[in-house]
Amino acid sequence: MARIQVDFYAIYVHDDADNWPNGTGEIYYQFRVDNEVVAQITRDQPIPVDSGGTANINQTHVIERPDQPGSNFSVSGSVSEQDGLFSGADDHAGSFFKVYSHDNGWNPGHKTVFLSGDGLVVTIHYGIRVL
Numbered sequence: 001m002a003r004i005q006v007d008f009y010a011i012y013v014h015d016d017a018d019n020w021p022n023g024t025g026e027i028y029y030q031f032r033v034d035n036e037v038v039a040q041i042t043r044d045q046p047i048p049v050d051s052g053g054t055a056n057i058n059q060t061h062v063i064e065r066p067d068q069p070g071s072n073f074s075v076s077g078s079v080s081e082q083d084g085l086f087s088g089a090d091d092h093a094g095s096f097f098k099v100y101s102h103d104n105g106w107n108p109g110h111k112t113v114f115l116s117g118d119g120l121v122v123t124i125h126y127g128i129r130v131l
Helices: none
Strands: 002-015 025-033 036-041 047-049 054-065 072-081 091-101 109-117 120-130
Touching: 002 025, 002 036, 002 072, 025 054, 025 120, 036 054, 047 054, 054 072, 072 109, 072 120, 091 120
Parallel strands: none
Antiparallel strands: 002 054, 002 120, 025 036, 025 047, 025 072, 072 091, 091 109, 109 120
16 A cells, blocks of 8 residues: 655735735635545634735645555645625635546655636645655
8 A cells, every 4th residue: 555645735825815904815725635624724714814925734644545556546625715794705716626646656746736716816835745
């Protein structure tokens, strides 16, 4: 069996899409390895992050996969910004879904995902290590 570690590091907020009243965004997210939620901040308890700021995630998840051709796993997630009653609907940067496989050596290393939507622009940083 191959042991693979997925580390979710941080979300860099290029634009928090929140100019009123003071410009600080309220970020929430969910990240999964396969179908298991491994890092999450919920909409009802978002974290304040302004444009140019970073939301630290610092979550690690280890999985095991058969060390044979055709074995794979997925990393997915989404990032949004909460808006209140008077400022409109929440802003959604979008979501991503990546598949990593035995056939490409699990593709270890630092990964970035750029998401942009509804004015919210972020870069997600995570990594994959074969243990």
